[in-house]
Amino acid sequence: MPELPEVEVVRRGLQRFVVGRTIASVQVYHPRAIRRHLAGADHFVAVLAGRRVLAARRRGKYLWLPLDSGNALLAHLGMSGQLLVLADAAPDGPHLRARFRFTDGAAELRFVDQRTFGGLDVEPLLPGEDVPVSVRHIARDPLDALFDDAAFGTAIRRRQTGVKRALLDQTLVSGIGNIYADEALWRARLHFARPTETLNRPEIGRLLSAVRAVMTLALEQGGTSFDSLYVNVNGESGYFDRSLSAYGRRDRPCPRCGTPIRRDVFMNRSSFSCPRCQPRPRRARY
DNA sequence: CACTCAACCTGCCGGC
DNA sequence: TGCCGGCAGGTTGAGT
Structure with a gap:
């Protein structure tokens, strides 16, 4: 899980x-x-x-x-x-x-x-x-009381990479995988290939808030289970999959603007985003 | 350091 | 019915 x-x-x-x-x-x-x-x-x-x-x-x-x-x-x-x-x-x-x-x-x-x-x-x-x-090599996660937002902001802007790649890097911030990366980027209205060094402080704040919001909501609903593979210790599935806005929703309407969600292959896996809310940056970094 | 690829596995689904 | 490719929530290490 x-x-x-x-x-x-x-x-x-x-x-x-x-x-x-x-x-x-x-x-x-x-x-x-x-x-x-x-x-x-x-x-x-x-x-x-x-x-x-x-x-x-x-x-x-x-x-x-x-x-x-x-x-x-x-x-x-x-x-x-x-x-x-x-x-x-x-x-x-x-x-x-x-x-x-x-x-x-x-x-x-x-x-x-x-x-x-x-x-x-x-x-x-x-x-x-x-x-x-x-x-030891894993960074603290965004729900950790000792997670340092300011230090994260500095560190991510020092990277020369795309924002989704950075979110998935467990040595920069831990706990985020493919689902919650896509959901957080959708909430923060950021495209996955946005170069990290161009993120400004308000955008980084938005991104962290989005990560925390989506993870907190998912937790309240027992997590995301597309099938019986992802269950709690009693074998029960979570139901956050019903609340996903972008992940796995190819061709279905964006909950915010109605534009069909697109799927891209990125890092050899699927990325889901809204073409209108999350426009591809002029200078993209993957 | 940034990045790609392959590897590690099983199972399910859709197309032919 | 069956075979085959593609796909799935992750991490690690080799190589450029």
């Missing part, structure tokens, strides 16, 4: 159903699911057994559970990863990659991932910074 709102929905589920519990045993069913855990599956299983989950945290699209050992169980859901809290008796689906049982014998946690782009590992938390090693 990919972008920030969907990952945050999962984090909240883990907060409610997993934090405070002690892991009894772990089973790994597919080596790719723990490929980032370089010490291997046996080690992964061993360091988790008996550990208590202290919290459920997130930065951007990364999710982690700090443990009483001082390490954290880190998860990235990739394109199709799910963390599900299910009764032990619930049948295993075809894409079950790992299972976590708890000492209280209540519902277990499962990592399910059709495309196996997601992954789990256990790693130390950086002293002082409070994030796992693998999350």
Whole structure:
């Protein structure tokens, strides 16, 4: 489940159903699911057994559970990863990659991932910074209280690239993927190829406000689910897809001006925008 | 640093 | 019915 709102929905589920519990045993069913855990599956299983989950945290699209050992169980859901809290008796689906049982014998946690782009590992938390090693290179996300708007504005204007490419760069601002990039640009009336160095302060302010607004709304609606791949820990879909203004709406009217939404191929993926509200800049940068 | 491409996977959909 | 290309919410590393 990919972008920030969907990952945050999962984090909240883990907060409610997993934090405070002690892991009894772990089973790994597919080596790719723990490929980032370089010490291997046996080690992964061993360091988790008996550990208590202290919290459920997130930065951007990364999710982690700090443990009483001082390490954290880190998860990235990739394109199709799910963390599900299910009764032990619930049948295993075809894409079950790992299972976590708890000492209280209540519902277990499962990592399910059709495309196996997601992954789990256990790693130390950086002293002082409070994030796992693998999350160090990721910028704070726009819903983080410590996100620095002014610093972001300076940094994005220093880039020599297009604004959508910048939004998708997780080292500049994290949590934004293809859906919310297109939705935020539509709200801010900016074309995806707008050169970042030409953005002025009001435009950057508009852009950040748009990102936050669309993510907050999506969160209230449980995230965006086009199919059963993107679900919360209880397997339920979000319904923000009904509120999308541009993404996936090729040839359908722009909700603001009625012009048919266009689709462009950009960075080898689809970009949706309104030709009238988001005119292509004279000098475009991709 | 900016940028492109390929790779990593499975499954679904539409066209032929 | 079946085969094939295109497409899908992400990240990483190699190469220019």
